[in-house]
Amino acid sequence: MKTPTAKDHKTVSNDEFGESLSIASILIVDDEPGMRNFLFKILTPYCRRVEQASNVSDAAKLLDETHFDIVILDNIMPKENGLDWLKEQRKLGFYADAILITAFADLDTAIQALRVGVADFVLKPFRSNQILNAIARCIDRQELRRENYLLKYELAVENLCVRGRLMGRSAEISNIRGILNRVAPLPTSVLFTGASGTGKEVAARTLHGLSPRSNKPFVPVNCAAISAEVLANELFGCLTRNSDGETTQKDGLLFHARGGTLFLDEIAEMPMAVQGALLRVIEEMRIRPIGSMREVPLNLRFMFATNADLEACVKNGTFRADLYHRINVVQVEMPKLIQRKGDILELCTMFMKTFADRLGTMPLPLTDGVLVKLASYDWPGNVRELRNLIERSLIDGEFPPEFSDSGASEIGLPDSLESVERRHILTILKECDGNRAEAARRLGVSRKTIDRKCAMWKM
Numbered sequence: 288m289k290t291p292t293a294k295d296h297k298t299v300s301n302d303e304f305g306e307s308l309s310i311a312s313i314l315i316v317d318d319e320p321g322m323r324n325f326l327f328k329i330l331t332p333y334c335r336r337v338e339q340a341s342n343v344s345d346a347a348k349l350l351d352e353t354h355f356d357i358v359i360l361d362n363i364m365p366k367e368n369g370l371d372w373l374k375e376q377r378k379l380g381f382y383a384d385a386i387l388i389t390a391f392a393d394l395d396t397a398i399q400a401l402r403v404g405v406a407d408f409v410l411k412p413f414r415s416n417q418i419l420n421a422i423a424r425c426i427d428r429q430e431l432r433r434e435n436y437l438l439k440y441e442l443a444v445e446n447l448c449v450r451g452r453l454m455g456r457s458a459e460i461s462n463i464r465g466i467l468n469r470v471a472p473l474p475t476s477v478l479f480t481g482a483s484g485t486g487k488e489v490a491a492r493t494l495h496g497l498s499p500r501s502n503k504p505f506v507p508v509n510c511a512a513i514s515a516e517v518l519a520n521e522l523f524g525c526l527t528r529n530s531d532g533e534t535t536q537k538d539g540l541l542f543h544a545r546g547g548t549l550f551l552d553e554i555a556e557m558p559m560a561v562q563g564a565l566l567r568v569i570e571e572m573r574i575r576p577i578g579s580m581r582e583v584p585l586n587l588r589f590m591f592a593t594n595a596d597l598e599a600c601v602k603n604g605t606f607r608a609d610l611y612h613r614i615n616v617v618q619v620e621m622p623k624l625i626q627r628k629g630d631i632l633e634l635c636t637m638f639m640k641t642f643a644d645r646l647g648t649m650p651l652p653l654t655d656g657v658l659v660k661l662a663s664y665d666w667p668g669n670v671r672e673l674r675n676l677i678e679r680s681l682i683d684g685e686f687p688p689e690f691s692d693s694g695a696s697e698i699g700l701p702d703s704l705e706s707v708e709r710r711h712i713l714t715i716l717k718e719c720d721g722n723r724a725e726a727a728r729r730l731g732v733s734r735k736t737i738d739r740k741c742a743m744w745k746m
């Protein structure tokens with residue numbers, strides 16, 4: 288059945304209920320056609336999807352097919368009491384909210400309703416606003432629960448340093464920024480590759496921030512950090528049954544991330560068994576929590592990252608070829624720090640400020656001596672190594688000897704911005720064997736600027 292949307296009903300405004308109702312999918316279970324029609328008519332202009340069932344067995348069939356956010360349930364029906372049916376459904380893996388509508392509200396019913404976890408109780412007869420408000424409250428609570436879950440998850444697993452935005456003005460980073468801007472509005476999945484510490488996660492977060500999903504969650508999952516079974520449960524959710532036959536449902540991260548972005552980090556480390564399940568999810572955009580009889584449709588953008596050579600993993604049989612082709616649609620290769628030394632000054636300044644604020648210490652001066660040494664180092668650990676060096680130095684109150692400024696500046700200039708700049712440009716030029724075009728590219732400035740500076744310094 289086609290469900291009318293808010294657009295079909297010109298007179299209805301959604302403002303009163305915020306955005307809550309527009310995302311809701313609702314199942315009405317009531318034996319009275321009059322009540323079903325009344326509910327259907329008032330809900331369809333506001334809600335994303337509304338379905339109806341005249342008895343509990345039809346309702347169970349609909350629940351097998353689709354996920355509903357809320358079931359509006361009549362309690363007294365000819366064959367089965369609504370609350371008894373709800374109790375049975377809980378065992379099968381139905382954990383969405385239920386709103387009970389009844390004309391006979393006695394204390395026993397209320398207690399029983401509490402026990403099976405009914406979210407709200409609306410007495411018949413009711414006005415349309417009463418039921419709309421009850422639904423909006425339910426959806427708001429669901430969103431709060433999800434936000435709370437994701438925030439706790441983020442606090443437990445996340446390296447808070449990765450929150451920053453993608454810094455740097457070198458040609459390499461500008462190029463990456465250009466790609467991110469181009470793919471941001473698309474639903475396409477993106478694979479970030481490159482050595483450890485090059486900023487794959489920072490880039491993925493930046494892309495999420497630029498995308499139309501930016502106000503929805505960005506959920507990172509490190510595939511290397513957890514065992515196959517735990518990873519599958521974490522991703523897809525699971526239904527567990529205790530010895531008394533009572534079930535509890537744990538929603539997976541894919542479900543919690545709905546509407547947003549799921550970032551699967553270290554994807555090469557994903558166990559084979561989970562790879563197969565993931566491929567199905569990406570292709571069908573539906574998940575079935577482990578142990579559950581019911582599938583849930585998904586709305587997610589996927590991003591992946593790895594510092595491994597995925598093609599080699601496919602060749603040696605540790606990564607599924609079909610999954611590789613499915614995720615390798617747009618690939619963004621993050622450059623090593625050694626390829627963009629021009630960004631060192633900006634990154635250092637940013638890390639120095641961030642960590643000095645966090646540690647409550649004074650920033651260490653980035654003298655030309657220090658910068659020269661930073662620029663002549665290879666940075667095998669890339670930006671992460673640079674960040675760690677700055678943090679450690681702030682804790683120690685000085686740079687380690689190999690990076691510290693040994694005293695007076697070699698060319699005797701005062702420690703002005705100009706001297707720092709001169710030293711930095713000269714170091715990069717030296718690294719490029721005097722090739723000014725290459726030095727300009729690494730520094731993210733024009734060739735003319737380098738020529739002008741060199742002329743000024745009579746070089």
Ligand SMILES: Nc1ncnc2c1ncn2[C@@H]1O[C@H](COP(=O)(O)OP(=O)(O)OP(=O)(O)O)[C@@H](O)[C@H]1O
Binds near residue numbers: 484593
């Ligand atoms: N361009 C950048 N701008 C700002 N910070 C950056 C940038 N690149 C990297 N960083 C910082 O470097 C650290 C490492 O970045 P990130 O975790 O994104 O690297 P990665 O490529 O995912 O590394 P790994 O493969 O080891 O997981 C982070 O703390 C991040 O703050």
Ligand SMILES: [Mg+2]
Binds near residue numbers: 487488
């Ligand atoms: Mg990473």
